Amino acid sequence: MSVEIFEQHRGLLTGVAYRILGSAADAEDVVQEAWLRWSAVDAADVAEPRAYLIRVVSRLAIDRLRQAAARRESYVGPWLPEPVSTEPDAAERAELVESVELALLVVLETLSPLERAVFVLREAFDLPHAEIARAVGRSEAAVRQLARRARDHVHERKPRFDADRTRRRQLTERFAAACLTGDLDGLTGLLAHDVTLVGDGGGRGKAPLRVITGADRVSRFFLSITSERNLRRALEPLGAAPDALGVAITEVNGWPAVVVTAAGQPITVISPVVAAGRIQTVYLITNPEKMSHLRLPDPSR
Incomplete structure (x- = not known):
């Protein structure tokens, strides 16, 4: 049952991790680490598995993004997000597909790891501020402020492009x-x-x-x-x-x-x-x- 619950949420968790990290390989590593942590708990003791798993993945992704910052500073030439294949008729909502657009992910690189996680959870996955606060370990008021600051930052810098x-x-x-x-x-x-x-x-x-x-x-x-x-x-x-x-x-x-x-x-x-x-x-x-x-x-x- 524990395996089934995790697999039910794997796609969601990978999507959260990729949008926070901009690296599909790192996202897979984070999801695997989340699985190891999930397998060590009794699923029956977790009232809301989805919220619990998002919390674990978000915190792991924030930590990994902080570690990656130093590596990206020494990267040869500009660093761009790792490209991933998507399908135009994917089952995901359109806004989820658009939230992996390279131009947006490039702008997200200019946010702090915490701001980026809050932006992704709020703007891409439409999580309530209270749930995001629990996921990132901050107060709801702080999360609202982070979300507003990140949204304004992205709005100012994201290129305008044709949606056709x-x-x-x-x-x-x-x-x-x-x-x-x-x-x-x-x-x-x-x-x-x-x-x-x-x-x-x-x-x-x-x-x-x-x-x-x-x-x-x-x-x-x-x-x-x-x-x-x-x-x-x-x-x-x-x-x-x-x-x-x-x-x-x-x-x-x-x-x-x-x-x-x-x-x-x-x-x-x-x-x-x-x-x-x-x-x-x-x-x-x-x-x-x-x-x-x-x-x-x-x-x-």
């Missing part, structure tokens, strides 16, 4: 096509004049170490890394033949993104953020350690 999924997918497809065909003018025309490119290679993948700004510079960067010569270089360490390279448009963190594969394995994620009919921001993730939670689309569907 069809339009965003069209621009993503055109972006990929322009890169693959070397169409500089076509690519530049898709970008806002002050577009920004944020790359995360972690010192192991091809990505800029600093943010690149401007349509011309961003376009030339992407045409450079998608040139035939550079693609061959990217495949060499993998021992893959040139024809093993693939490109797919799939759902990543709730929105259409370009996923580049080598021999069927994801090696690059390109996630454009669209507003006012143009691509305003591009997130580029090439760190191989961040590719394990991506699923490729089923070609039979």
Whole structure:
């Protein structure tokens, strides 16, 4: 019975941990630690298993996020959240899918661990302030203040983007096509004049170490890394033949993104953020350690 109760809540707990941490691998570790703690208690003594498990996961995630802060300070280049595959017809409520959007998770990185946990529990999962207070070990008044401060902070910094999924997918497809065909003018025309490119290679993948700004510079960067010569270089360490390279448009963190594969394995994620009919921001993730939670689309569907 104890196992069944935990498995019933595993998806919820993983969602809480991922949104607090921005790392699917760390979220899995936190959920596993929560299981060890849960298995050590008598489930019959726990009046509200869901609230109890959220409390355990939230506190573990806050502790791990504090520990991760030092590692991220020494990270090579910008640090971006670990991308995860999502489905447009997922059973989750739409707001839960949108709460994993990369642009939002990037902003959440600027909150304190406690503010981030409170924001996630309140805004993504709509928990009452009293329940959040018990989860994070603070008074309800303190939680209300943290929630308000975090919400205002996120509202001020989160990029505004078009919610039209069809339009965003069209621009993503055109972006990929322009890169693959070397169409500089076509690519530049898709970008806002002050577009920004944020790359995360972690010192192991091809990505800029600093943010690149401007349509011309961003376009030339992407045409450079998608040139035939550079693609061959990217495949060499993998021992893959040139024809093993693939490109797919799939759902990543709730929105259409370009996923580049080598021999069927994801090696690059390109996630454009669209507003006012143009691509305003591009997130580029090439760190191989961040590719394990991506699923490729089923070609039979």
